Amino acid sequence: MKYDKEKRTFDCEPTLTDSQVLEFCRNGYLILDAVVPDEINQLSCDYLDGKLPANPIYIPEGLTFEDLESFRTTGEPSGIMLEEWFIEHVLLNPQLAGALRSLLGKNVGLPAIISHHRAECPAGPQGWHHDADCVFGPEVNFVEVFYYPQDTPRELGPTEVIPGSHIRRVRVEAGKEELREVPRTPPHFVVWEPTKVVTDAPAGSIIIHHQSVMHRKGPSTVKGLRRMLKHNYWRTVPPERDWIIEPDFDFQTADYWGHGVAKYIAHMFYWLCGKGDDFRIMGGQAWPWHNRNQIGKSYGYGLTEGYRPNWRNNNVDDYAA
Ligand SMILES: [Fe+2]
DSSP: OOOEETEEEEOOOOOOBBBHHHHHHSSSSEEETTOOOOHHHHHHHHHHHSOOOOOBSSHHHHHHHHHHHHHHTSSSOOGGGGBBHIIIIIIHHHHHHHHHHHHHOOOOOOOEEEEEOOEEEEOOOOOOOOOTTTTOOOOOOOEEEESSSSSOTTOOOOEEEOOOTSSSSSOOTTTOSSBBBOSSSSOEEEEOOBEEEOOOOOOTEEEETTTTOEEEEEEEEEEEEEEEEEEEOOOOOOOOOOOOHHHHHHOOTTTTSSSHHHHHHHHHHHHTTTOGGGOOBTTTTTTTOOTOOOOOSSOOOOOSSBBOOOOOSOOOOOOOO
């Protein structure tokens, strides 16, 4: 692990494979169960509850120790990111760092702000939403992570996400917010019926989200306090396929899912490989669409001319010239 304290970046070995990077492109999230040690989870809760004296490794320019202390009880307790134990075990957590390095390339930029989603339970669910200023496009220039410093079973209202909703705005009909739940893996996103995944998880779990994925705080049923920290990591280099390459990974037959979504998922994966500008498709049942019952490979793989997915969603057939 190379941590540059001055630039606030890190570098390390990537840990995700081609298939896992593609899985992130399909789902819009990756769940890392219980990766932060218990004693660090406890320190995080104590810090957020104001029980732990602050000991920042430095005071950022333009701020004072008192400023950092005044952040602590707000929704943005960013001073926690200056605590040595938090930097080492949460921000630079080895499993998290390896996944981020895979998705964001070398010299990943560390968060500048952290949000604390503190909730008194029991409470009803939050409304389904895409986070503010999210963008739909093939680019993965930043990702959002949610860190649960405490056990977050279903009773405490863990975050619920709609798989695949990071590629386009999803509408959840009024009165039908309790979506059908699907297992975390494999996901079963279909464009005509949004489904949900519940991210209940033990203390120390971290969920990496595409920032555009639709989500909500789930309903909670027991009395207690639910703490959750949210922060973003940033790309500082152009994308390239420098994660763990699988020798038998085949771009032609890889699973980008079906109609309505495959072209977007494949485009995102190609962008991450540094080949986003060259991505061209024919449409219909041509590549990247495929179905497991077909007896030959999909047509249209490797085109140099053709259409591109219409991420702006502003024409009739979902293709851009
Ligand atoms: Fe949100």
